[in-house]
Amino acid sequence: MKILISTDIEGVAGVVDAQQVRAGNVEYERARQWMTAEANAAVGGAFDGGATAVYVNDSHGGFRNMIASEIDARATLISGKPRVYSMMAGLEFDVNAVALVGHHSRAQGRGVLAHTINSFAFARVMVNGLELGEPGLYGALAGQAGVPVIFGSGDQVFIEENIGYFDGAVWVETKRAMGHGSAATLTPQAAGARIREGMKKAVQACISRPMTPFVIPGPYECRLQTNSPAQADTFCLLPGTDRVDGVTLSFRAASMENVIRTLNVFSTMSVALR
Incomplete structure (x- = not known):
């Protein structure tokens, strides 16, 4: 059972402000440590649940945020850009399931630091009439390859927007959005514990029964x-x-x-x- 973990930063516990997600300041350096820790919690949970290999995709900004020396040694880190599958790089390795860790609400959504791919340029993205954020877009990319999304963590708006797309997925709310730049958040330690347990359950469920990928019919x-x-x-x-x-x-x-x-x-x- 091979698992791909796509890790973003805006949904990470403790992250509420744009300064925390932009390189070059002390706030970002702290937030990238929390991002790395949540990725590690998901890696640990995946192996607890029966995974045989785990790929961790650094999926924020320039795709080189997580601290490689601190990633669980059992995992393989995917870092840097450009890459064809972007936030879903790792699908090339014949993975069986995808987890979304630290993800966020779509552009115009009411979640913490909500945006879709490019906050400077993109206001709304619709595919075949369906308005999607990054989870829906990249979840559909995984679905096209026959790979289901089995886990998601982030704020409650992220969960509400995407829960209908991913059949049987396990969800962990790391914080409750109170606005674009405010939230009632778990501590990083508490979030990590919940993510690990949620990932364990998600992988166990995926092993025990087939899960349906999210597919948008073409063209x-x-x-x-x-x-x-x-x-x-x-x-x-x-x-x-x-x-x-x-x-x-x-x-x-x-x-x-x-x-x-x-x-x-x-x-x-x-x-x-x-």
């Missing part, structure tokens, strides 16, 4: 609402895009992989406007 139409007309102007330079209105564009794709890859191309293009 795919993605509609992206940007935060400014200048961003929509720039993204529409990519062939195959159609302008819907001043801030919205759409494109078609044959697979969820191509949807994800195109969105990440747009995210990279947005750097030119910063």
Whole structure:
């Protein structure tokens, strides 16, 4: 049983402010330690539940946040960018299930530090009429490969938005969002204990019975609402895009992989406007 753990930072216990998720300050250095600890809790729980291999995907920002020397030695760390599957890198290793640790609410959501892929440029992302955040988008990418999401941890808004997509998944609420930059949060120690126990249960359940992947039937139409007309102007330079209105564009794709890859191309293009 091979498990892929996609670890973000905004859903980690104790994280409530943008300064904590941006490199270059003391607050971030502390938060990345908490992120590493939650990943380790999930690794421990996965092995407790019967996993034979665990891959930990660093899925925040530049994808090099977690402290490699502190990751559980039984796990394999996936770090750095660019990579084709982005927050789902590791699917290439024939994993059997995915866990989402430290994930967050979608853009325009009411969760802590809510956003979707690129907080500077992306206001809403819809695929075949379904509004999705990172968990839904990347969970559907895993689903296309036949891999179910079996676990998620983060705030209650993240859970509420995604609980309907992932059949049988185990959820751990690490904090209760009180606003974009405030929460009633577990301590890192308490969150780690709950994540470990939740992952153990999730892996045991996955071993005992088949779990259904989250699949969005194709073909795919993605509609992206940007935060400014200048961003929509720039993204529409990519062939195959159609302008819907001043801030919205759409494109078609044959697979969820191509949807994800195109969105990440747009995210990279947005750097030119910063």
